[in-house]
Amino acid sequence: MREMDRVIKPTQPVMPDMDKYIKEIGAIWDTGIMTNNGDKVNRLREMLADYMGCRNIDLFVNGHSALQIAIQALQLEGEAITSPFTFVSTTNAIIQNGLTPVFGDIDDTYNLSVESIEELVTDRTSAIITPHIFGIPCNVEGIEEVAVKHNLKVIYDGAQAFGTKIRGKSIGCFGDVTMFSFHAIKIFNSIEGGMLSYKNMKLQRTFELYRNFGISYGEMGTDVEVVGMNAKMNEFQAAMGIVNLPGLDDEIKKRKGLAEAYCECLKDVTGVQTYPYDADIDYNYAYFPVRITKDYGISRDELWLRLKEKGIGTRKLYDKLTCDYSCYQGTEYRRNSQYADKIKGMALDLPIYGTLSETDVAYICNEMKTLGA
Ligand SMILES: *Cc1c(COP(=O)(O)O)cnc(C)c1O
Secondary structure, X not given: OOOOOOOEOOOOOOOOOHHHHHHHHHHHXXXXXXXXXOHHHHHHHHHHHHHHOOOEEEEEOOHHHHHHHHHHHOOOOOEEEEOOOOOHHHHHHHHHOOOEEEEXXXXXXXXXXXXXXXXXXXXXXXXXXXEOHHHOOOOHHHHHHHHHHHOOEEEEEOOOOOOXXXXXXXXXXXXXXXXXXXXXXXXOOOOOOEEEEEOOOOHHHHHHHHHEOOEEEEOOEEEEOOOOOEOOOOHHHHHHHHHHHHHHHHHHHHHHHHHHHHHHHHOOOOOEEOOOOOOOEEOXXXXXXXXXXXXXXXXXXXXXXXXXXXXXXXXOOOOXXXXXXXXXXXXXXXXXXXXXXXXXXXEEEOOOOOOOOHHHHHHHHXXXXXXXX
């Protein structure tokens, strides 16, 4: 039986065994190396390269800096086509690099639609910079095709998508560059952390420069080749990643079980639509988005509030499109996002994490059934 006063949080970080972490960081006291490409960052990079099974990868202090550096390193100019149905980081990174965002529309994957890219591309467009939202992949083949046709670079914001695979291939194997976030509440964490996976080997040196102020170390001394930032992952972060990574597949498996339980319990609830998962894709189940339609008794916003009153935390991801945030209102941009405008009023992310039980899922579903009736 579930205790009545138990609160179900909307998300929970994956924490490793404490003793394992303490053991892992112990070596830092022997070496005195806390940051600047230490052993642990190098080891985590190797472990992640193995896990991904494709491409070059580099590690960063967080996902947002990694995304900024990816855009900078590709020397993009003009316009970037993007999705407004995302976490603000995607849009910020575009604007912080002096690009004009062009907001397209989403399709039923919650991601930027290929038709929308075709519609918005001009001779000023230099790139598609867009997320795999909720860990659900974009139409990567379709995007690749338009990108080749119009000579555009493709940068994916895969912050939410680590662990997702398309026909057995890691989601980081598509596009020119994919960014991943290892922030505490992502499916895999290094406390904070970021990664770029990329096609062109030559970018490695550029990323290294941008990550460390632009400094190059020559025999005769140092030079600063580009105006870089400080975005190095430190050893404590890497140690967290090292102890967390072996548990990732298990975490995904547990979440998959919960997702299946949700789909089963919610299939008879009028007005609640679960995501039509595709058999070709191994999702990471980092999120569990549902849509609350008109046929449900109350609105998405009211449901969110009622569940909260009952101690069930859910998230309105995303109830605003990034292009509507007040900080961009002075910025010039184009936008054609009608479907996204509709979806933002319907989408609700339900709790999904390894420490949640199927009893909790059944309880949440029952409450949803009652509230909608
Ligand atoms: C979390 C997230 C980011 C930012 O990653 P950080 O590691 O927190 O900087 C960027 N984009 C999306 C879509 C995210 O969910």
